[in-house]
Amino acid sequence: MEGSAAMAEAAVRAGCRFYAGYPITPSTEILEYMSTRMPQVGGVCMNAESEIEAIGMVWGAAGCGVRAMTASTGQGISLMQESFAELANAQIPVVTVNMCRGQGDYFQSTRGGGHGDYRFIVLAPSSAQEAADLAQLAFDLADKWRNPVMIMGDFLLSHTSEIVEFHETVAQRSADKSWAITGARGRRGITLSPLGPSEKLSTDIATTLAHAIDKHAAIKAEEVRVDTGYLDDAELVVVAFGFPGRFVKYAVMLARERGLRVGYVRPITLWPFPTQAVAAAAERAQAVAVFELNAGQMIEDVQLAVLGRAPVHAIGGISHDHSGFGVGPLLNVEYILKRIEEVYPKKGSRVQGNLGL
Amino acid sequence: MQKVFEKPDLLLKTEHSLCPGCGEPVALRIILELIQELGLRDRTICVAGIGCYTAFPMIMDVDVMQALHGRAPSVATGVKRVRPDAFVFTMQGDGDMISEGLQEVIHSAARGEKFTAIVFNNAVFGETGGHMTAATVLGQHTKTTVGGRDRERHGNPIKISELLAQLDGAAYVARAAVHTPSGIKLTKQYLHDAFRAQLEGKGFSLVEILTMCPTDWFVTPDQGPAFLEEKLKPIYPLGVIKSL
Ligand SMILES: Cc1ncc(C[n+]2csc(CCOP(=O)(O)OP(=O)(O)O)c2C)c(N)n1
Numbered sequence: 001m002e003g004s005a006a007m008a009e010a011a012v013r014a015g016c017r018f019y020a021g022y023p024i025t026p027s028t029e030i031l032e033y034m035s036t037r038m039p040q041v042g043g044v045c046m047n048a049e050s051e052i053e054a055i056g057m058v059w060g061a062a063g064c065g066v067r068a069m070t071a072s073t074g075q076g077i078s079l080m081q082e083s084f085a086e087l088a089n090a091q092i093p094v095v096t097v098n099m100c101r102g103q104g105d106y107f108q109s110t111r112g113g114g115h116g117d118y119r120f121i122v123l124a125p126s127s128a129q130e131a132a133d134l135a136q137l138a139f140d141l142a143d144k145w146r147n148p149v150m151i152m153g154d155f156l157l158s159h160t161s162e163i164v165e166f167h168e169t170v171a172q173r174s175a176d177k178s179w180a181i182t183g184a185r186g187r188r189g190i191t192l193s194p195l196g197p198s199e200k201l202s203t204d205i206a207t208t209l210a211h212a213i214d215k216h217a218a219i220k221a222e223e224v225r226v227d228t229g230y231l232d233d234a235e236l237v238v239v240a241f242g243f244p245g246r247f248v249k250y251a252v253m254l255a256r257e258r259g260l261r262v263g264y265v266r267p268i269t270l271w272p273f274p275t276q277a278v279a280a281a282a283e284r285a286q287a288v289a290v291f292e293l294n295a296g297q298m299i300e301d302v303q304l305a306v307l308g309r310a311p312v313h314a315i316g317g318i319s320h321d322h323s324g325f326g327v328g329p330l331l332n333v334e335y336i337l338k339r340i341e342e343v344y345p346k347k348g349s350r351v352q353g354n355l356g357l
Numbered sequence: 358m359q360k361v362f363e364k365p366d367l368l369l370k371t372e373h374s375l376c377p378g379c380g381e382p383v384a385l386r387i388i389l390e391l392i393q394e395l396g397l398r399d400r401t402i403c404v405a406g407i408g409c410y411t412a413f414p415m416i417m418d419v420d421v422m423q424a425l426h427g428r429a430p431s432v433a434t435g436v437k438r439v440r441p442d443a444f445v446f447t448m449q450g451d452g453d454m455i456s457e458g459l460q461e462v463i464h465s466a467a468r469g470e471k472f473t474a475i476v477f478n479n480a481v482f483g484e485t486g487g488h489m490t491a492a493t494v495l496g497q498h499t500k501t502t503v504g505g506r507d508r509e510r511h512g513n514p515i516k517i518s519e520l521l522a523q524l525d526g527a528a529y530v531a532r533a534a535v536h537t538p539s540g541i542k543l544t545k546q547y548l549h550d551a552f553r554a555q556l557e558g559k560g561f562s563l564v565e566i567l568t569m570c571p572t573d574w575f576v577t578p579d580q581g582p583a584f585l586e587e588k589l590k591p592i593y594p595l596g597v598i599k600s601l
């Protein structure tokens with residue numbers, strides 16, 4: 001199964017019953033899959049007329065307590081930002097997929113372009129299997145925290161066919177939806193609003209907004225997920241995420257075969273970022289390298305984690321081919337290996353306090 | 358003494374925070390009366406836009422989903438699609454629906470979404486303090502059309518009801534006004550027919566309600582009805598535009 005289909009099927013199995021989307025490469029396959037799959041399970045798939053409408057529809061469905069999802073690519077995700085910010089304030093659990101071109105949308109995914117103090121939990125799968133697992137997890141996390149969750153993928157993840165095994169999730173059945181809009185049978189009406197509380201006749205906006213934001217610390221404490229390898233004796237730690245993270249793992253193995261003591265850290269949650277794992281690895285190493293297919297975005301989170309314990313080198317870069325989908329020439333194990341060798345610390349070369357900027 | 362008039366139970370307070378002479382609270386009262394009379398309260402879901410009427414959800418005893426500026430029709434689409442048994446209506450202003458969210462309401466109408474869209478048309482952005490919307494009439498003075506809306510400089514107003522009535526998904530479209538007692542009665546009739554169209558699954562329904570905004574028309578509250586009658590009604594004639 002391709003990664004996008006795997007994610008869509010996983011979402012259905014996680015109880016997603018509403019999907020709205022607008023086509024854009026490389027996220028279109030999710031819409032295609034949902035358009036036939038949703039009706040089979042009694043769900044709804046909407047061919048929204050724009051991304052702004054797609055996220056609005058998802059808002060309506062999710063606000064009614066139904067598990068709902070949309071997917072797009074950086075460009076379309078840009079159009080959804082106002083809703084993203086306010087969905088987080090309104091504490092409505094939606095799942096969105098950002099199938100990026102390259103990895104240029106790291107900032108967009110982890111910081112967002114919306115207004116205010118909101119955060120999305122951001123998951124970055126590196127294979128179709130992990131995409132399926134994280135798609136299911138995304139719905140559970142969204143419900144658990146009543147906070148939107150984004151899955152950040154890319155062209156290769158979307159289009160690479162791999163064997164996928166689906167695991168059943170149970171958490172959905174216990175998800176608390178008592179806040180949802182259902183019609184006010186047997187109770188006072190409620191208002192589900194990003195602007196204020198759900199209690200009628202109240203204007204205590206500050207408390208509600210504080211509640212939407214207070215949970216950020218707890219999410220940071222509980223939800224960090226990270227994949228690491230060969231760190232015990234690593235002189236150089238390479239940080240990479242998503243599908244390119246798999247290329248890096250392989251390059252690290254090859255480097256080991258050549259006698260270089262290299263390890264890797266692959267953040268699975270981009271927010272919350274695995275700050276402690278990166279810091280601990282940098283504590284023991286002589287240098288840190290970041291491979292990402294953009295002009296240098298995650299490297300800022302790495303630098304914040306390393307906090308001057310070791311130099312941090314950018315070994316990735318913008319990697320476009322004529323297709324514009326951001327796969328490009330840099331996503332190449334030989335190239336990554338060469339860059340690892342270039343920044344591999346020479347004996348006694350560690351420079352204290354150098355942020356590597 | 359015999360009580361001849363009281364607020365509907367679904368209105369939680371008799372006071373509101375809108376201006377004296379505003380037409381929107383009158384429209385709200387009629388909507389809530391009708392929901393009560395038709396016994397729809399328990400399955401009503403209102404999707405509210407952003408404008409002066411955004412103060413209403415806190416005093417309405419029904420479930421409300423607050424949408425962003427212009428987005429209510431898409432949110433209502435999501436709501437109605439997952440809760441087909443709910444009675445769903447949107448509450449938007451002309452700025453919200455006709456300026457910011459025109460595409461959303463057009464597509465919702467074209468798809469024949471089975472909710473009732475209610476637009477309070479006062480031909481001005483009330484909440485922001487009196488600026489031109491897509492429904493401001495030619496010659497109307499606003500803070501951004503000082504000296505009057507001019508065809509060349511500011512373009513022409515959009516007649517949303519006539520526009521949407523053309524679409525096959527629209528089952529019921531009517532324009533009413535709340536500036537006179539008979540107008541209020543007619544508004545209630547049109548709303549009733551629009552609600553019926555939804556409940557019978559006929560398709561999209563829209564009631565455009567002309568409302569007074571004395572504050573941002575820069576007239577006194579008692580002059581609001583006359584302003585509506587003289588300036589808005591000739592451009593926006595009242596009546597049922599489509600009924601399938
Ligand atoms: C995206 C966005 N743009 C602008 C605004 C600012 N804004 C708030 S209310 C409003 C005007 C509302 O006008 P209308 O819908 O006609 O309702 P009225 O206030 O006249 O009742 C505007 C422009 C906003 N809230 N969101």
Ligand code: SF4
Binds near residue numbers: 378483484573
């Ligand atoms: S500004 Fe106009 S629309 Fe807003 S409350 Fe005042 S009169 Fe009503």
